[in-house]
Amino acid sequence: MTLSFDPQTLRLPFYHFIGGERVDSAGSIEMRRPSDGKAYGACPVADSGLVDRAVQAAKTALKSSGWADVRPRERLNAMHRWADLIEQEAFTLARLEAVSSTRPIAQLIEGDIAVTAEQIRFFAEFADKEGSNVVPTSASNFGMTLSEPYGIIGAITPWNFPISMAGWKLGPALAAGNAVVLKPSEITPFSTLYMAELAEKAGIPAGLINIVLGDGPTTGNAITGHPDISKVSFTGSTAAGAAIMENIARTGIKPMTLELGGKSPQVVFSDADLDLAASAITLGILSNAGQVCVAGSRLIVAEDIADTLSKAIARHMANIEPGMTWDENTQYSPIISERQLCRIDKIVKKAVSLGAECVVGGSPMNGDGYFYEPTLLRGVEENSPAVTEEIFGPVLTIQTFKEEEEALALADHSTYGLAAGLFTRDLSRAIRVTKTMQAGTVWVNRYGRSRDHILPTGGYKSSGIGKDLGREVYLANRKSKSVLIDL
Numbered sequence: 368m369t370l371s372f373d374p375q376t377l378r379l380p381f382y383h384f385i386g387g388e389r390v391d392s393a394g395s396i397e398m399r400r401p402s403d404g405k406a407y408g409a410c411p412v413a414d415s416g417l418v419d420r421a422v423q424a425a426k427t428a429l430k431s432s433g434w435a436d437v438r439p440r441e442r443l444n445a446m447h448r449w450a451d452l453i454e455q456e457a458f459t460l461a462r463l464e465a466v467s468s469t470r471p472i473a474q475l476i477e478g479d480i481a482v483t484a485e486q487i488r489f490f491a492e493f494a495d496k497e498g499s500n501v502v503p504t505s506a507s508n509f510g511m512t513l514s515e516p517y518g519i520i521g522a523i524t525p526w527n528f529p530i531s532m533a534g535w536k537l538g539p540a541l542a543a544g545n546a547v548v549l550k551p552s553e554i555t556p557f558s559t560l561y562m563a564e565l566a567e568k569a570g571i572p573a574g575l576i577n578i579v580l581g582d583g584p585t586t587g588n589a590i591t592g593h594p595d596i597s598k599v600s601f602t603g604s605t606a607a608g609a610a611i612m613e614n615i616a617r618t619g620i621k622p623m624t625l626e627l628g629g630k631s632p633q634v635v636f637s638d639a640d641l642d643l644a645a646s647a648i649t650l651g652i653l654s655n656a657g658q659v660c661v662a663g664s665r666l667i668v669a670e671d672i673a674d675t676l677s678k679a680i681a682r683h684m685a686n687i688e689p690g691m692t693w694d695e696n697t698q699y700s701p702i703i704s705e706r707q708l709c710r711i712d713k714i715v716k717k718a719v720s721l722g723a724e725c726v727v728g729g730s731p732m733n734g735d736g737y738f739y740e741p742t743l744l745r746g747v748e749e750n751s752p753a754v755t756e757e758i759f760g761p762v763l764t765i766q767t768f769k770e771e772e773e774a775l776a777l778a779d780h781s782t783y784g785l786a787a788g789l790f791t792r793d794l795s796r797a798i799r800v801t802k803t804m805q806a807g808t809v810w811v812n813r814y815g816r817s818r819d820h821i822l823p824t825g826g827y828k829s830s831g832i833g834k835d836l837g838r839e840v841y842l843a844n845r846k847s848k849s850v851l852i853d854l
Contacts, residue, residue: 387573428574
């Protein structure tokens with residue numbers, strides 16, 4: 368079966384999903400396909416009234432279904448059925464996502480959708496394996512810490528990995544006994560909507576998952592500021608995370624998990640396997656055309672191997688071919704919008720004007736859609752925007768060092784601390800440097816996540832608060848209560 372399809376033939380869901388029902392509202396945000404730049408619809412915007420309707424639906428569903436109090440194995444089984452349906456409907460989900468997003472359909476089938484089903488099963492297994500604890504107290508007391516769901520989780524997901532990010536939010540929240548009101552990006556909402564409908568078909572009670580479409584200032588603020596939403600989980604830019612924190616502080620204190628921006632270094636020492644490093648570094652910056660929060664956008668390499676490594680990376684970059692996201696042969700993604708394409712180009716041109724050498728790329732690609740050339744910049748100044756700012760594009764800067772201490776100083780970004788890569792054959796150095804790096808995740812002799820969902824992700828500094836994935840995110844969707852009984 369061919370995966371390629373004609374985007375004109377696809378019927379798209381321009382509605383909200385509240386209480387198990389499709390809810391229409393007027394569309395006002397123009398939507399354009401990144402692959403060809405063509406307008407194809409308008410995303411509706413949920414106002415505070417619709418968000419409140421979704422919250423009330425969640426509240427009603429929690430009460431009527433007893434989701435928080437049912438035998439945990441029932442939650443687990445329903446979520447396993449949901450994961451089964453996601454796998455069975457992979458082609459439909461992939462088309463819904465590929466048409467509007469930057470994700471090529473083959474990568475969606477092989478990666479994003481398969482991984483999302485895995486993660487939902489992974490989170491589901493915590494339902495009957497994590498719980499309350501009896502704690503040591505004096506002989507005359509009985510002490511416990513009770514674990515309870517929050518109730519209603521407000522979630523906001525980004526446009527770059529729509530179905531994956533929906534799985535990150537919905538999976539642990541539901542497994543922990545909560546309901547969710549989720550706003551996907553107004554640019555890429557379609558696969559999330561269908562994923563929610565599949566959850567209901569799997570036996571997850573209607574109203575436990577509510578999807579409201581819209582923008583951040585209207586819909587996002589209504590979610591994060593709603594008094595009946597007990598916790599917020601957000602993945603996106605640092606600026607948007609700061610706005611969410613401000614809104615929560617203004618409207619009522621509640622816990623939050625924020626996975627935010629990054630400007631991640633990839634540090635290569637002289638003893639590294641350069642073939643392995645070149646391949647991993649290229650993948651770390653060109654995956655999704657660099658539109659990844661953990662993109663390894665800063666190469667920090669030992670001076671004596673910089674020429675060899677940069678040439679190897681340039682060869683990898685030269686073999687990249689763009690294509691439409693709905694073509695099964697496409698491996699290289701478009702940029703999400705014309706505005707973002709122009710921003711990337713502006714930062715690159717600024718770096719060159721400050722003296723950087725553009726080894727490869729450096730311009731938008733010719734033709735339809737929003738594609739940018741894989742770009743390698745050498746000789747960048749430490750204060751260049753290409754080094755300091757999160758570009759969110761396929762742009763890799765190169766800085767060199769002579770000593771380990773210098774490498775660590777270059778790697779330590781003043782604002783971000785999301786992820787880092789390290790390439791060396793020296794185990795002692797790997798451990799020493801890993802312990803020193805100011806990043807929430809460090810990959811050694813690789814760059815990028817594996818399918819070991821037990822490893823949490825989250826950043827230091829302005830890269831976020833709290834963790835996604837792993838046991839940590841399940842526990843973050845529950846609150847604890849201390850109990851002490853006199854005997």
